[in-house]
Amino acid sequence: MTKSKFAAIALAIYTVLYFGVALMTSATFAEIAAIPLAGLPLAIWGGLLIILTGVVITRLYLKKMSEEESE
């Protein structure tokens, strides 16, 4: 897989994840955002997941770029 294709897929996944969590924190979906999960509301876990996924995607993308450069 080329780095451009990887970037496109990663961006699509991340966009869906981010918009899903971010829009959940609207007044319209407040009840869903407040669903308790392991002591904290679902939206907080979603927020932490956005941060974690961002780090993972960045690491994978930078690794992909390094691999492509060394080929």
Added chain:
Amino acid sequence: MENIVALSIVILGIALSLFISFYHRRSTSSTANFYVAGGGISPRVNGWAMLGDYASAASFLGVAGAVALMGVDGWWLALGFFAAWIVVLLLIASPLKNVGKYTVADLLNARFKGKERGIRTIAMISTLALCVMYLIPQIVGAGHLFGLLLGWDYLPTVVVTGILMGVFVVLGGMKGTSYNQAIQGAILFGALLFLLVFGVIAIFSGNPVGVVTAANEMVPPLLVAANPEAVALTASMAANATSGETITAVRELMPAAATAVTPGVGLRSLADNASLVIALFFGVLGLPHILIRFYTVSSAKEARRSAEITIWGLAVFYAAVFFVGLIAMYGLYPQLVALLADGQRGIATNMTMPMLGDMLGGQVLMGIIAAGAMAAMLSTSAGLLISATTSLSHDLYKGILNPDSSDEQQLRFAKIGAGCLALVAIGMSIWLKEQNVAMLVGMCFGIAASTFAPALVFAVWWKKLTSQAVIIGMATGLVTSLLFTFGRFFGVDSILGLDVLVNPALYSMPLAVFVTVVVSLATKDCGEIEEFMAKAHGK
């Protein structure tokens, strides 16, 4: 003077920043040195500088303050700032580095050779609008900070801030700015972690779970301030009771109220939230002062190492800022309620971090936090004014008004222009002093997402983009975003039948994208496609 130690540290910090700028300014001998430090910044310094540039005062002061006032609903903004970094990295960081142009106008002109005049004009107008809008939160934040330290009225603090910005612009230069931003990034990052660790130790006896337990009990100050009985109770307990006792008493008075971790205290409507989310997610794509940092290292490999340092820093920063906001809510509970009840929401939001520093580490820690935030605001402002004045002298004066002008004439025009821009920004800062700085930055993201972002992304990824589409698309995005931004400032409910939202991006960005696509399909000047695309994508 009450805060003499903290003030001394702030003055020392500003003096150090000025010295760093001045010292490195002497080695500035070419435009490459001025704009991107000749690509000679180390990856580690660049990584910290990106962190300082990106997670600067707005995130540190605004987001933590918002969490302290309304609980978890103040944190969602931070997620947008973080997520935008991933978008930049995946979408345009690599093509931008490959093309090797310093400004958005230069990059667009690299593809549309021969159409410089129209593109430069709209890029210049957009740059000036963005510059002024981005200066406002810096001045508002700095004004409140000086007010807190000196006890001055807001107006003189804003004037002092404006003068300091002017001095930074005169000294300017990317190398000094890079080192300043790296130091600021390290100070803000260190201060945040210190507040987190020391706050847990000092307030919660070293038990981090205590933060979550307390958060589940606290009624956010924003709700308390709206309940006169609760305000009176908080005020009556302020002198003799601890924060914890006050929190318990308020909870007993308002048993059904939301907690600090309950979404819903300050949630926006779906349309408001969607608009803000779009602005944050795509806005950084159009903010050149962030993108330009990829050029300040010598190779793609070093750019990646910088990006790696930055992403780890941002992840820790934006997670920690939530918990520090909760600690601040607990520790400063009576003060925050009192400020809100007194109508001083701007100070309550933007000054929570220095106040927490004062509470935990006395004036020394308060001074370090204030110095880091102040230096971040000043260097960001200097960078913005440098980019705006460059655009004024290069694109407007030499490019359009007086093509045969000398360097001296251009410089004079740029300095007068910088003064005028700073005056406009200062005037607007006086008007908008009660606004949360993070929300004001969010509005800049909305304007950037509607102007430069579509043009840049299409330019490097879409072969059918035409020069006419760039100009008309950017103009449409700019006019629409400014219309709705000022509609918001003036308290207008709706424009052309559309509700005025917390951010303009929901209307302006899709419209700009739509116009860009339609005009591209209707016109033919696609520029030097093959040559440009081959360079952008390293083929």
